[in-house]
Amino acid sequence: MKRYWQVSLLNLLSLVLALSLAACAGALRWDPLTYTVEEGDTLYSIAFRHGLDYRALAEWNGIGSNYLIYPGDELVLSRPPAGVSPEQVAEVREQSADREAGRSSASSGDARASGRSRGQGSGTQSMPPRGDIDWQWPLEGEVLNQFGEGSMARGIQIAAEEGSDVHAAASGRVVYTGSGLIGYGKLIIIKHDDVYLSAYGHNQDILVEEGDDVDVGERIGRVGLGRGNRSMLHFEIRAEGQAVDPMRYLSD
Incomplete structure (x- = not known):
């Protein structure tokens, strides 16, 4: 009987070890979407581009509350599976950076043109309006596309x-200004709280800088030319990274 228990215990330990090794191997085979930070990027602009919550993006990549990133940093764009350690995430990022460095110049150019990411989230999602933000129209005009x-x-x-x-559709802080997001022209992104961002694309001129605090109704830019060479403002509201219908938030 004693020998039977010894054999059973040995088998159990072997099984636990095998499962642990399998879990580690699975974690290291995790192949997430990645993005290489470029000059002018901010954590907010990268999260905006890929339809992500900037706080989640920071958490997945071990970025502190200052949200500082640097050109050349490799970011993962999806939540690590359960059991994946920060060290394993760092290893995945390093492997991705090595692959990026080994690409040909032509491939690198193509990657830059598409955002230098291996996939982008589409994310359009309806969420209920929030009553604690005083949303106003950024300007008066006909809505061309719903x-x-x-x-x-x-x-x-x-x-x-x-x-x-x-005009700023609500009070907040400017977290991005620039033209680094393809399809938006000169873009302004304002953070209103931990949940909501608003975005203003196709500006002719940008009248604010990153880090500026703005009040609702404050002038932040001037309308420029959008698609079809038509003068227009592209306006978005994002809730936890997901695009929501602005018409549900704007006052009549």
């Missing part, structure tokens, strides 16, 4: 005369 329509389905396009003032 949410979910056309090639810029994540927001709405508002027709306005070129050079018209663009």
